[in-house]
Amino acid sequence: MKMINELKSVTMDTICNAKSGHPGMALSSAPIMYTLYNKIINAYPRDSKWINRDRFVLASGHASSLLYNVLHLCGYNIGIDDLKEFRKLGSLTPGHPEVNETDGIDATSGPLGQGVPMAVGMALAEKKLATMFNKEGYEIIDHYTYVLCGDGDMQEGVTGEAASLAGNLNLNKLIVLYDANDVTLDGPLSNSFSEDVAKRFEAYKFNVVTLDKWDIELLEKTIEKAKKSDKPSLIIIKTIIGEGSKYQGTCKVHGSPLDEEDLKELKIKLGVKDSFNYSEDSYKDFYEHFYLRGKRNYSKWKKKVKEYKEKYPGEYEFLCRCLNNDIDFSSLDKCEIILDKEISSRNASKIMLNLLCDCNRNIVGGSADVAKSVMTSLDNSSFITKDDFKGQTINYGIREFAMASINNGILLHGGLKTFGGSFLVFSDYLKPALRMGSLMGLNNVYLFSHDSIAVGEDGPTHQPVEQLAMLRSIPNFNVIRPSNEGEVKFAYKQAFSSDNPVAIILSRQNLKTKYIVKEDEFKKGAYFVKYDKDSRYSIIASGSEVNLAIDVYEMLLKDNIKVNVVSMPSWYMFEKQSKKYKKSILGNYNKTITLEMLSTFGWSKYGKYNIGVNSFGVSGKASDVIKYMKFDINSIYDEIKKIIK
C-alpha cells in the first residue's frame, strides 16, 4: 500500500540520514502504526495535550523514527527538517521519544518493560477520572490507551506485573499491540523465549487476539472489536523484523541503519523514488482521517464541556483544579504540632496523608502490599476495584517496580496526583521507574518507611543501608528524611507541590518532637536546631538522627563543649539555596560531623567526619542492632568526643 510504503521509506531515510537508529521494528511496525493513527486514534494536534485524547505509548522506544514520521503526517509540530535532524543534539527528534521535547509524544520510553506499565497507569487514570467527573450524556473523560510493544517488553517482568494488575482491575480501555517479530538484538527470540504469550495474557484476564500477519483492514477491525471488549486487550501481530531489507527476519536489521545498497533496493521494492518526501496523497490521507476525525471529536467535546460547565459548575471547577494539579493544603496547615509528642514518622505520615487525601480527592495511591507497615492506608476512602473506581487507594500488589511505573503513567495522563509506598530497602526494586519519573519531571510522591537498621528483627535483607545514597544520587529527585512530626507535615506540603518526584523517608520507631520547626526553615533543606556562634563544631543529621544529635549536644554541654546541630531533611532543597545560605549552614568543613544511621556515601560533601553504617545490617532487636552497629547514644557520644578532642 502506497501510504505505508512511503512511511517505511521516509522512516528509513530518517535513520540512514542520522546514521543511527533501529530500522528493524520501524519497518515491522509501520503498518501497525499507520493503522493505529490513521484509522483509530482520536487526538487533535492543535491541542496536543487535550485531556480526552487517546493516549499512545511506544513501549519499544527504539522505533522512535517511525513514531516521529507518523506524528509528522498527523500534523504535529514535527517537520521534514526535524526528521532530518533525527538523533542530533537539540533536535525535536531525539534518539528515543521524550515527552517534554516533542509535540505529540505521550511518554518518554526506551528502557524496555516500562511502556506497558505506563499505559496501564494512563488507562487507570482514565477510569478514575471518568468515575469522578462523567455524568449521563456528559462523558467528559472517555478515551482509550494504546501501547505498542515488542518482544523485549514481553520478556521484562514489569510488563507482566502491570498487565496482571490491569487484568485484576479490568482496564478494558487499554489496548496492547504487540509487534511479535520474533527477533531480538542477539538473534532469534527462541534463544531465550518460548512462551505462549497469548496464553499468559489470558491468564492475566486479557482479551487476546493473534493476527498471523499484518493486514491493515483486519487490524483495524480487530482494534475496533477490542475497544468493545469488557477486558483489557492484547493484539499480537506476527510481523517480520526489517521487512523489505535484505536482512529482514534477522537481528542484523535490529539496531543498525540499512546500508546504501539495501536502502536503494528497499525503495525500489516500495516503489518510492524520492528521499524525505511524502506525496500529497499521504498528507491528504492523514488529514482526512486522523486530523479531521480528531478535530470533529475535539469540537464535540468542547461543546459538551461548555454545557457541562453550566450544568455542573462545581464538578467543572473541580475538574479544572485537577487538571491544574491544584492541591488544597489547608487541612495540613491546620494540623498542630505538639512539643514532646512521640510518634514514628511513618505514623505522622499517615496523619498527613489522610488529612491531605480527605480534602484532595484527586490524589490516588497506595503501596506494594505494605499499607499497614508503611501506613499508607486511607481511613475515609475505599480502594479501587474493577467494579468501583470511586476510591483513592490502589492495591498495587507485591509489585514495587510496576507501582512506580504505573504512577508515572497516571501522572503522564494528567488530572491526578499519586503516591506509592514501600520499605526503603525495596526502593531498589523501583529504581528504573524512579529514574524515568525524574527524567520526565513527574511529581510522584514516594513514601519509604523502615528507614534504617532500626528495622531490627527482619535483618539485613530488610535493613536499608545504601538506599538513601542511591535515591539522592538521582538527578531531579528530591529525598526528604524528616526528623519529627513537624518536618513530616512540611515534607508533605513540599512533596505535593513539586514538579519532580519526591521521596519521604520514614522511620519505624518513634521520634519525639523536641522542637517546633518553621516552614521557611524547613524549605531551605537544612537549618540550625542548635546554634551558638562560639561552637567549634557542627553536627549535621537527618531523620531519626536529629534527636540523637540533640542528645549528644546536651551531653557535650555538660562537658562545657558547645556544638551546633543542623537538621538537613533534604540535600536537594538545600542545594537550591543561595551560596551565602549554604555557607552559613555548613561553616567549616573540617569541623563538621555528619550523622545518619545509613551509608555515609556522599556525605563527605558536607563535612569531613561522616558517621554512619557502611556494612549490611544484622538481625536482632532494634536496640541491640543499634548498639551492635555503634549507633547508641553512648557510642555516638564517644565517637564525636574523639573527633572534637
Add this chain to the structure above:
Amino acid sequence: MKMINELKSVTMDTICNAKSGHPGMALSSAPIMYTLYNKIINAYPRDSKWINRDRFVLASGHASSLLYNVLHLCGYNIGIDDLKEFRKLGSLTPGHPEVNETDGIDATSGPLGQGVPMAVGMALAEKKLATMFNKEGYEIIDHYTYVLCGDGDMQEGVTGEAASLAGNLNLNKLIVLYDANDVTLDGPLSNSFSEDVAKRFEAYKFNVVTLDKWDIELLEKTIEKAKKSDKPSLIIIKTIIGEGSKYQGTCKVHGSPLDEEDLKELKIKLGVKDSFNYSEDSYKDFYEHFYLRGKRNYSKWKKKVKEYKEKYPGEYEFLCRCLNNDIDFSSLDKCEIILDKEISSRNASKIMLNLLCDCNRNIVGGSADVAKSVMTSLDNSSFITKDDFKGQTINYGIREFAMASINNGILLHGGLKTFGGSFLVFSDYLKPALRMGSLMGLNNVYLFSHDSIAVGEDGPTHQPVEQLAMLRSIPNFNVIRPSNEGEVKFAYKQAFSSDNPVAIILSRQNLKTKYIVKEDEFKKGAYFVKYDKDSRYSIIASGSEVNLAIDVYEMLLKDNIKVNVVSMPSWYMFEKQSKKYKKSILGNYNKTITLEMLSTFGWSKYGKYNIGVNSFGVSGKASDVIKYMKFDINSIYDEIKKIIK
C-alpha cells in the same frame, strides 16, 4: 498428623518467644515443608555443603521459623536453644534465612521474587555441571532443586522472568512449590491479583499440578511424579494462611505473632502440651527418613566418586578445581598490552573474557540480550539450549534482574563462575539482585558497558549518570572502571579471583593505551600516572577520563603548571589499602580535583573539586553531547585552570 502438629506447635513457640515473626505461612506451609524434607529431599547434615545434595530455596524467607524447625529435626546444627534465640542478635536463627549464618540454608532470602530465580540458577548449574562431568554409570551431579514460594513471589515480575527462562531451557529438575494461601499482608490476594497462575506457568512451558488442599501423601506422590517430568514443574498447593489460628484465612495472621490465648488454643487443637519440645517420634521420623536417606545416598555417591576418580582422573581433577573455584589466568598473563593501541574498553573486555573463558570451561554467563554491544559473546563456545548444555553462554533474554538473580543461584550452587552483561544505565534493573549477591558474598562478575553520556544518540534514557554512585554505594561490591586495555586485563584478574561481586565498567568509545599499568599498582585501586613532587594539584580520574586528565596535564605543562594525575579504577580496592598509602595518593584535599563523566555523587570523599555530569544526558552525536555537557578537552582545561588559578 502428630509430626506436623508438633512442627506447627514448636514453630509457633519459636515466633511467640521471639515476639516477632510471620506465623501465617509458617502454619500454612508446615505440611509442605514436612513432606519435602521428610519424604523427598536428599541431603546430608554431616556434609551440609555436599555438592550433589538437593537444593532448597525458601523464596518466602519470612517463613524462616518453619525452615529452622525443619532443619533442627533434620539434624542440622540448629538446637532448641537456637530456636529460642530466633531473631535475636548473633543467633544462628536470624529473621530471614542467611546462607552464611546457618547450617543447612542454601540461599539468603526475604526480598520477594528472588527465590525462584535463584532456584532457576541452581537448576541450571546442575544441568551444566552434569553435562560437564557425568559419565555413563557415574552421575556425579544429579540432584533436584526445590523452591517454596508464596503469593508475593508470584506477583513479582522477576519470578516470571526466571520461570520463562526455565521453561525455555527446560530445567526439568526444578520443582516450584507454591503455597497458595490467597492472602497477603494487606488483605485478600484478590484485591490485587486474579491471575490463573497455572495457566501462566503452562504458558512458560511448565508442568503444572494444582492440589486443592494439603494432603501429605498426595503431595509426596505429586512431587515424585514431577521429578519424572520432562519439564520444570509448578505444584500449586491451596492452603489456609495461619491454619489453626483464630485469625486463620486472614491477613491478621500474616506477620504478627499469635497472642497468648490464640497460641494456647492452637496447641489444644494440635494436641501438643509442651513448649519447644519435640517428641522422640518426631526426631525418629526425621532420622529414619531424612537422615538415613541422605546418609545412604551420600555414601553411595562417595563410593561412586572414588571410582570416578580412578576411571576419569582428568575429569576428577577438573571437578575438584571447579569446586575449589580455581581460575587459570595464564592466558591473561600472556596477553601483551601494546602502547598507543586504541580500543574501547568493551572490546578489550571481549578479548580478556574470551581468553579467560577459553581456558576456564567452568565460567558461564552472557548478557541481557546485548551481547553484541557489551561484547560478551564467546567466540569458541556455543550457547546453552534446552537440548545442549555444553556451551558457556547463557542467553538470559531481555531480563536484567533475572540474569543477576539467576547468576546468584548458579554461584550458590557452586562449581561454576559467572558473568553477566548489560548497559551501565540498566544496572538500575539489577539493583535488588546486586545487593543480595553482595550480602551473600557471591563472586558474580558484571560487565556494564556504554558507561557515560558518550553513549550519544540513544539519549538520556540510555546514558548513565548516577549509576556508578549507586553501584559504589553497595557494601561489599567492587566497582572497577578501567582506563585502558591494561587496566581491563587486571580488572579481569581481580574480578574472577574475588569473593564478592565485581562490576567492570566499560566504554563504548575507543581509549588509547597511553601508558602501561603495572599489576601491583592497579591492585591498589588508585595510583599515580603522572607525579611530580612539586605539583600543587592532583587530578583523580577513572575510565575514559584518565586519558582526558593526561591531556589536560600536557596542556598545563605548556603553561608551566605541574599537576599529578591519579588513575583510580576502584574505590573499593583503594579503601582496602593502608592509611599511609591512601594518604600518599590523596595528598591535599583542598588541592585535589576529581574528574569523571558521570555524577560527582560521592567523589567529595577524595577531593574538594568534583567535575562530572550531574544532570540527565541528551541525545546527539557523542562528541556533540560531550561538548554540550562541557566535557570536551577545552572545557575541562578551562575549568581546571579556573580551580588552579
